[in-house]
Amino acid sequence: MSTATIDSHAVGHHGDAHGHHHKETFITKYIFSTDHKMISKQYLITGIIMGCLGMGMSLLFRLQLAWPDETFPFLESLLGKWAKGGKLDPNYYMALVTIHGTIMVFYVLTAGLSGTFSNLLIPLQCGARDMASPFMNMLSYWFFFLSSVVLMSSFFVETGPASSGWTVYPPLSALSKAMPGSGVGTTLWLMAIVLFIVSALLGGINYITTVLNMRTKGMSMNRLPLTIWAFFLTAVLGLLSFPVLLGAGLLLIFDRSFGTSFYLSDIHLNGVGALTNSGGSPVLYQHLFWFLGHPEVYIILMPALGISSEVISTNARKPIFGYTAMIISLLGISFLSFIVWGHHMFITGMNPFLGTMFMYVTLIIAVPSAVKTFNYLATLWKGNIRFTPAMLFAIGLVSLFISGGLTGIYLGNAALDIQLHDSYFVVAHFHLVMGSASIFGMFAGIYHWFPKMYGRMMNKTLGSLHFWLTFISAYLVFFPMHFMGLAGVPRRYYQFSLIPEFGIWMDVNVLITVAAWLGGVAQLLFIYNFFYSIFKGPVASTNPWESNTLEWSTGLKHIHGNWEGDIPTVYRGPHEYSRPDRELDYFPQYEKGNGEPEHYHGPVTVADTSYDGKKEKASTVFFSSFAHLFALKRA
Amino acid sequence: MNTIFKKTLKFALALVVIFTAATLLTDSVDISDVSTVHLKAEKPWVGADEYAYDPGQADTPEKALASKINWTILIFVILMILVLANALDISKYTAKITGRETVNQNNVNKWVFLLFLILGFAGVIWEYINHGKLILLNDSSSEHGVAYDSMFSITLILTSIVFFITQFLLFIFSFLYSYDKNRKALYYAHNNRLEIIWTFIPAVVLTILVLRGHQTWKSVVYAEEYHKGKINTIEVFAYQFGWKARYAGQDGMLGVADYKFISGTNELGLAVKSEVDALLIELKEQIADDQKTIKNLNTTVLDGLMADYAAADGVKDYKSMESIQKEIDAVKNGDRLDELEESIERKQKQIERILAIQNDKKLFVSTFTPASMDDIIAQEIHIAKDSLVTFNFRSKDIIHSAWLPHFRAQMNVVPGMPTKFTFRPTKTTAEAKKEFGPEFEYYLYCNKICGVSHFNMKIKVVVESQAEVDAWLKTQQTPFTKKPEAAPIPAIMSDSTQMTNDTLKRVALR
Structure with a gap:
């Protein structure tokens, strides 16, 4: 960073300029950085590495499912005693399944997705110099990093990593004699999760505070891009639900190490005998776990939905359809996500009456989700769509969100869940709606904001290829799984060849594995493209996507404090694309304009009988009053 | 170029x-090739208990x-x-x-979207037709399964309609409205009437689904209230890694069973006085043994291990050398001592708890009833067609889940918490064989991750006529009736006859 930049930046920085004069070393700039943009890159790269590991694990255990009677010598050289003779050990299969789930849910789609883009975009799109507490932000990343290291270190202990599924239900996870992975591996898993929760809470507090307090002049809550709304509500969800998982984890640690009986009762274990634990309930753990677990699904999905809203609006060159409805849907989803956790537990022996209540609220969630889908479709309608890689992934997200979301209607129905619970149908459902859709959101975000992060462009051709291969692979892998589940194939089985009835699915298993490997190879394209473009990609222009939002008003070069001069003022909402009263098809939030109204109210070009100025006004009033009520609105 | x-x-x-x-x-x-798989699958049934994975068996052609x-x-x-x-x-x-x-990449992508739409829909329809044939639908073997299947079909139809419409719109919009520099997108930010319409329609559809789902759910989980009449209760016992069925004997009552009473000869932990007394003696002996080991831990035990190690070293048996070395380390660093002390404490607690039951007159009477004497323990579940059956689930160790896909029945088996599932089978195994193929059998699978042999934890379920079930029951083991002299009914038991059937059942569930 040249001195000239620092000076001019410091001038515009008023009171808090003094912090930026000391010299930056390699360590303060790249390692213990407090700059939100650097932290975001750290999150992204850690997330990508964890994602590769998580996906690699799934590719290994898919081999076992497709060719249960074959041996793969390379597995032995990779895994040693866990794949003697080239065949995966059943215990290790479970371990891979468990850690794959943990990594994907927490490390990639929570930290990698929300951590990266909340950090990058909240200050930039709100118009803030940095996060409310940059130091806490740095701590948040390093707790996450430490947590990743602890989790991965469990692969190097003698009894292997945690292997009781990513939900680590006790008693299986509580008793080290029940399976090898429940020994040191689970202790490390729990430690990793505790560290992860600390990281998530530190990050979440920061995101909420920044969004509420540090928006620039003119950036009222109803001018915030939908990305920020999504990140904000995600942080609120995390802040309210992660502590419950912390509680659940601590009680499990007590049960494992200090002889308590929160989750244990009436157990007689092979080779041990009757345990002394009495009076606990394993179902208690499930309640506590899913009290996080269900909001967690939306912690994963909502940032992806926010990113896709922004990407779709920008690249369709249209305002996002129903901005207010989108926010209300997000609010609705956030609220409902807290009272539906029981739908993971319909057949645990929980009171059937509770099952009824959870079924009601669960199916209500489909309404805001449907509204969001229709709004996406309406945004695309009569748009002028630029198929940037980001846009492709955003469209892919909508497709996967529909496919995976619809099967949620089956699983949320208590009656249908009796049969579908823990079958491959569930695997297909959540991999489509939560796994693939969110990963697509993450890719959309990476391709869209790569120029912002690294000042260079990623290769478009490779990006498109990456998208199509991944998209095809996602459907080939997960669509047939629905039918397997409906035919009664249970999940988390190491091998199906011992049960004759499942023989007919062997060729489908082969197809799924081949498709999964195709998807894995497609990710190599992305990895290549990503790292190549960081160093050698063509230099980006300041606003490469001709976007409206505030982050494109900063220079290409990353500086502490983001804007060299004053932070720009915001004059209108984020989605004013293709306004008939403007020649250009975009109208940045920070551009003052020539006295145009905030929204274009002129004649609508299509015959639109339902357009009703009065009603629109009513909704604006409703929303503003809501915003005023919570003192969220700024003049 | x-x-x-x-x-x-x-x-x-x-x-x-x-x-x-x-x-x-x-x-x-x-x-x-499916046929090769079937060939492998026909290997004789490997008992879940004995299942041990041996990696050395892969033969050359497979390699x-x-x-x-x-x-x-x-x-x-x-x-x-x-x-x-x-x-x-x-x-x-x-x-x-x-x-x-x-x-022009934009054009390429636009056409690929159209192609994907066409091929994707073709693929989905192919799946519906080909794999759709394989799913369990409209072939239920239980009474409530019919209601389940109709609920499923309604959901399938509704979601399929939505799936095809929305995916079609998504891809066709992507195709139709791709970028053209001479065109400007339509500025169309919102329309409240549309929003209301597409909030209202899903809400109505979901309300219908919820109400129907509620009815189906109620008819399944409150089956006893829906079907008055005799219910055959069978206890299904889950352990790592297998299932056992327990039938009531002549008296028609399932006796009390408790995890504390489980022993080598009493796998299900039935409340049989002689067995429990034997268990108490065994436990005391074990405690004495453990105490002896603790006493000699650093002398004879360690010396013995050292000698074993030397012996193994002599024949260069590196595998056992490694394991003996581990034991030696455990003795030296105190792990073994901790283990033994914990084990003694555990056994003492078990004895204490068993004695607490035996010494409490009321508890004794309600626990050690004749009902458990004639209980039948079986390796298969046989149930009669058209009779109402309740499975009472009990777990020995951790959570398992009993899934009977053909009966559309599933319930978790939770240690320390009784669960049950009631249903009425409507197809005998013979009838099902006609429908699903000559090799077909009903199975109850474990469907909750439970350890290394989770994938091989199943029990055969046979549906036949009541007469056949009765005949089969006669051939099954009643482990504790053969030696009635070994379990004399104490005088104290005489008032147990006054207990109602219900109380006994409730106790049995605990």
């Missing part, structure tokens, strides 16, 4: 040919096949990377030479 383009194309083509050849090579071995598959995967990976790297090169060269994009 042209020559570069042609060269690359040729190169890519050659690679594709090689790849196809490699694929064909693998295909000729028929890795995906050869595996290496071919490895090669295919490797070639596939390399090819993909090469082809794509070339594709990248082309666009780079062309961009360099012409100074602009030669291929």
Whole structure:
């Protein structure tokens, strides 16, 4: 960073300029950085590495499912005693399944997705110099990093990593004699999760505070891009639900190490005998776990939905359809996500009456989700769509969100869940709606904001290829799984060849594995493209996507404090694309304009009988009053 | 530029040919052939208890096949990377030479969207037709399964309609409205009437689904209230890794069972006085043994291990040397001592708790009833067609889940918490064999991850006539009736006859 930049930046920085004069070393700039943009890159790269590991694990255990009677010598050289003779050990299969789930849910789609883009975009799109507490932000990343290291270190202990599924239900996870992975591996898993929760809470507090307090002049809550709304509500969800998982984890640690009986009762274990634990309930753990677990699904999905809203609006060159409805849907989803956790537990022996209540609220969630889908479709309608890689992934997200979301209607129905619970149908459902859709959101975000992060462009051709291969692979892998589940194939089985009835699915298993490997190879394209473009990609222009939002008003070069001069003022909402009263098809939030109204109210070009100025006004009033009520609105 | 383009194309083509050849090579071995799988699946049933994975068994042809598959995967990976790297090169060269994009990527993507829509829908319909035949629908073997299937069908129809409409719109909009620099998108930010419509319609549809789902759910979980009459109660006992069924004997009552009473000869922990007394003696002996070991831990025990180690060293048995070394370490660092002390404490607690039951007159009477004496323990579940059956689930160790896919029945088996599932089978195994093939059998699978042999934890379920069930029951073990003299009914038991059936059942559940 040249001195000239620092000076001019410091001038515009008023009171808090003094912090930026000391010299930056390699360590303060790249390692213990407090700059939100650097932290975001750290999150992204850690997330990508964890994602590769998580996906690699799934590719290994898919081999076992497709060719249960074959041996793969390379597995032995990779895994040693866990794949003697080239065949995966059943215990290790479970371990891979468990850690794959943990990594994907927490490390990639929570930290990698929300951590990266909340950090990058909240200050930039709100118009803030940095996060409310940059130091806490740095701590948040390093707790996450430490947590990743602890989790991965469990692969190097003698009894292997945690292997009781990513939900680590006790008693299986509580008793080290029940399976090898429940020994040191689970202790490390729990430690990793505790560290992860600390990281998530530190990050979440920061995101909420920044969004509420540090928006620039003119950036009222109803001018915030939908990305920020999504990140904000995600942080609120995390802040309210992660502590419950912390509680659940601590009680499990007590049960494992200090002889308590929160989750244990009436157990007689092979080779041990009757345990002394009495009076606990394993179902208690499930309640506590899913009290996080269900909001967690939306912690994963909502940032992806926010990113896709922004990407779709920008690249369709249209305002996002129903901005207010989108926010209300997000609010609705956030609220409902807290009272539906029981739908993971319909057949645990929980009171059937509770099952009824959870079924009601669960199916209500489909309404805001449907509204969001229709709004996406309406945004695309009569748009002028630029198929940037980001846009492709955003469209892919909508497709996967529909496919995976619809099967949620089956699983949320208590009656249908009796049969579908823990079958491959569930695997297909959540991999489509939560796994693939969110990963697509993450890719959309990476391709869209790569120029912002690294000042260079990623290769478009490779990006498109990456998208199509991944998209095809996602459907080939997960669509047939629905039918397997409906035919009664249970999940988390190491091998199906011992049960004759499942023989007919062997060729489908082969197809799924081949498709999964195709998807894995497609990710190599992305990895290549990503790292190549960081160093050698063509230099980006300041606003490469001709976007409206505030982050494109900063220079290409990353500086502490983001804007060299004053932070720009915001004059209108984020989605004013293709306004008939403007020649250009975009109208940045920070551009003052020539006295145009905030929204274009002129004649609508299509015959639109339902357009009703009065009603629109009513909704604006409703929303503003809501915003005023919570003192969220700024003049 | 042209020559570069042609060269690359040729190169890519050659690679594709090689790849196809490699694929064909693998295909000729028929890795995906269903028949080979069936052959393997017909291996004699491996008892879950004995299941031990032996990696040394892979034979040579399989190894050869595996290496071919490895090669295919490797070639596939390399090819993909090469082809794509070339594709990248082309666009780079062309961009360099012409100074602009030669291929309009927007147009390419637009057409691929249309192609994906068509092929995707074709694929989905193919799946519906071909794999749709294999799913369990409209072939239920239980009474409530019919209601389940109709609920499922309604949901399937509604969601399929929504799926096809929304996916069609998504892809067709992507195709129709792709970028054109001479066109401007329509500025259309919101329409509240539309929002209301598409909030209202899903809400109504979901309300219908919820109400129907509620009815189906109620009829399944409150089956006893819906079907008055005699219920045959069978206890299904789950353990790592297997299932056992317990039937009531002549008296028609399931006796009390408790995890504290489980012993080598009393696997289900039935409340049989003689067994429990034997268990108490055994436990005391074990405690004495453990105490003895603790006393001699650093002397004879350690010496014995050292001697074993030396012996193993003599014959160069490295595997046992390693395990003995571990034991020696455990003795030296105190782990073994901790283990023994914990074990003593555990056993003392168990004795204490058993004695607490025996010494409490009321508890004793309600626990040690004659009902448990004649209980039948079976390795298969036989149930009568058209009779109402309740499975009472009990777990010995951890959470399992009992799934009977053909009966549309599933319930978790939770240690310390009784669960149950009531249903009425409507198809005998013989009838099902006619429908699903001669090799068909009903099974109850474990469907909650429970450890290393989770995938092989099942029990056969046979549906037949009541007479056949009764005849089969006569052939089954009643482990504790053979020696009535070993379990004299104490005088104290006489008032147990006053207990109602219900109380006994409730106690049995605990």
